[in-house]
């Protein structure tokens with residue numbers, strides 16, 4: 001059962017928090033290895049998480065998740081949406 005990138009967005013958050021099972025962790029890393037979009041996503045999230053942790057202890061703002069989601073969707077559509 002192949003997942004699409006948008007399916008990974010929530011997983012990526014948990015992944016960066018260290019809150020995923022070893023199996024899911026391996027799956028995510030395998031996906032990131034071959035998917036540039038999600039790699040960019042992880043890098044972006046990492047930076048954001050780092051910024052958040054250096055500042056106040058706040059969860060990822062919902063607005064950011066929404067923004068990332070639409071950014072990823074956009075990239076996804078650009079890459080795979082045109083036939």
Ligand SMILES: [Zn+2]
Pocket residue numbers: 004005008031035036037038
């Ligand atoms: Zn992906």
